[in-house]
Amino acid sequence: MSKQLRTLRSAQPSNRNPADEAFSKLRSEMVERAIAARGVRSKQVLSAMRNVPREAFLPHQLREFAYSDCPLPIEEGQTISQPYIVAFMTEALALEGGERVLEIGTGSGYAAAILAEIAGDVYTVERIGQLAEKAAATLADLGYDNVHVLHGDGTKGWPDHAPYDGIIVAAGGPKIPETLKKQLKIGGRLVIPVGNDPKIQELVRVTRISENEYRREDLADVRFVPLIGHEGWVPSDHRPTVAPSRPDGCDRRRGSRRRRRLRNRASRRRSALPRHHRRRRA
Numbered sequence: 001m002s003k004q005l006r007t008l009r010s011a012q013p014s015n016r017n018p019a020d021e022a023f024s025k026l027r028s029e030m031v032e033r034a035i036a037a038r039g040v041r042s043k044q045v046l047s048a049m050r051n052v053p054r055e056a057f058l059p060h061q062l063r064e065f066a067y068s069d070c071p072l073p074i075e076e077g078q079t080i081s082q083p084y085i086v087a088f089m090t091e092a093l094a095l096e097g098g099e100r101v102l103e104i105g106t107g108s109g110y111a112a113a114i115l116a117e118i119a120g121d122v123y124t125v126e127r128i129g130q131l132a133e134k135a136a137a138t139l140a141d142l143g144y145d146n147v148h149v150l151h152g153d154g155t156k157g158w159p160d161h162a163p164y165d166g167i168i169v170a171a172g173g174p175k176i177p178e179t180l181k182k183q184l185k186i187g188g189r190l191v192i193p194v195g196n197d198p199k200i201q202e203l204v205r206v207t208r209i210s211e212n213e214y215r216r217e218d219l220a221d222v223r224f225v226p227l228i229g230h231e232g233w234v235p236s237d238h239r240p241t242v243a244p245s246r247p248d249g250c251d252r253r254r255g256s257r258r259r260r261r262l263r264n265r266a267s268r269r270r271s272a273l274p275r276h277h278r279r280r281r282a
C-alpha cells in the first residue's frame with residue numbers, strides 16, 4: 001500500500017517579484033529574532049532557514065502568517081511545524097552536509113525542504129495520501145529533486161534506502177520505534193518526540209553507538225500531533241487532531257479580545273513555570 005511519489009523538478013523557480021522580496025525580508029527577520037536569538041547556532045541550519053520559502057508550503061489564505069514563528073494548520077487537520085522547532089530538531093541531527101536522512105511525517109514538505117538544503121538525499125514518509133501528493137508537488141515546483149516522498153506508515157521506516165545518517169520524526173509516539181533505531185547507521189542520530197500522552201512529549205535524541213547499543217538524551221518538552229501507525233498510536237488511542245482554522249496566537253492584530261485574553265493568561269502561566277517546564281510547540 002506504500003507508494004513513492006515523484007518529486008522531479010516540474011518548473012524552474014520563477015523570477016522574484018515584490019511579494020517574494022517582502023517574504024524574504026520577513027523570513028530573514030524571523031530567523032534572527034526567533035531562531036538565532038534563541039540559541040540555534042549551526043550556520044548550515046540558519047542558512048537553510050533563510051533559503052526555504054515557508055509561504056509556498058501553506059494554504060493560500062495563511063501565507064501572510066508564514067513568518068510568525070508558529071505552527072499553522074494545513075490540509076487534513078494536520079500542522080506545519082513551528083520554524084524554531086524545525087531548526088532546533090535539524091540542528092540536533094548534527095548534519096555536516098551530504099548525508100542520507102529519513103523524515104517521518106512529511107506534512108506540508110517544509111521541514112523536508114530544510115533538511116534537503118543540507119543533506120544529500122532526504123527520504124520522507126507521510127501516512128495521509130493527499131498530504132504526500134501535495135508535498136511532493138510543492139517540493140518539485142521549488143526544485144528539490146533530492147527529496148523522495150513515500151505514502152505509507154513511517155513507523156516502519158523506509159527500509160529500501162536504509163541505513164540513514166539521521167532520522168527525524170515530526171509526530172509524537174508512545175515509544176521509540178525499534179524499526180527506526182535499526183535503520184540508523186552506527187553513529188547515526190534519531191530525533192523523535194515520545195510520551196505516554198498523545199499530545200505532550202519529550203523530544204529525545206537517540207545515537208546508535210554499535211550494533212546493539214544506543215545512547216538516549218532528553219532535549220526539550222514539546223507538543224506534536226500523534227504518530228499513528230504500527231509502532232505508534234492506533235487511531236482510537238487519540239482524539240481526532242483538529243487543527244485550529246485560524247493561526248491562533250500567531251497574529252496579535254487579528255485575534256478577538258477573548259482569544260487575546262486567553263492567550264495572555266496562558267502566557268502568564270507559562271512564564272510562571274520554571275524554564276524546563278515550558279513546552280515548545282511543533
Ligand code: SAM
Pocket residue numbers: 078079080081104105106107108109110111112125126127128131152153154155170171224225226227228229230232282
Ligand atoms: N514536517 C511537517 C511539515 O514541515 O509540514 C509537519 C509534520 S506534522 C507536525 C506531522 C505529520 O505526521 C502529519 O502530517 C501526520 O499525518 C504525519 N504522521 C503521523 N503518523 C505518521 C506515520 N505513522 N507515518 C507517516 N506520517 C505520519
